[in-house]
Amino acid sequence: xxxxxxxxxxxxxxxxxxxxxxxxxxxxxxxxxxxxxxxxxxxxxxxxxxxxxxxxxxxxxxxxxxxxxxxxxxxxxxxxxxxxxxxxxxxxxxxxxxxxxxxxxx
Numbered sequence: 001x002x003x004x005x006x007x008x009x010x011x012x013x014x015x016x017x018x019x020x021x022x023x024x025x026x027x028x029x030x031x032x033x034x035x036x037x038x039x040x041x042x043x044x045x046x047x048x049x050x051x052x053x054x055x056x057x058x059x060x061x062x063x064x065x066x067x068x069x070x071x072x073x074x075x076x077x078x079x080x081x082x083x084x085x086x087x088x089x090x091x092x093x094x095x096x097x098x099x100x101x102x103x104x105x106x
Contacts, residue, residue: 001035004042013046020046037066037075044082048089056086 004019020042023031031039044059060082067075 001038001042008042008046008049013049016042017046033066033070034072034075037063037070037079040066041078041082044086048082048085051089051093053086053090053093056089057083060086 001019001023004016004023007013007016007019020039023035024039027035040059040063044056044063047053047055047059060079063082064076064079067079
């Protein structure tokens, strides 16, 4: 997980995602709910950085569902931060599409 976190924070999204998929695929039966929560939150942050709103929202919602079952305040905060970022991305994408449209309207 540390390699994935470091890769994402340094901007190497492909490596971060590769590490996360390795964890998900290789340790699925061993992972705790807390580990799954962080994994889905990180996948959501990567999707957000790639400007992929549907994936970001889906990963963060999955992370939130796990966080609720954990009843762990920091997990809830991380999930809500992720959802806020996804919502912000959606608004930016809508704004950009409206701005492009406005340039082409006489």
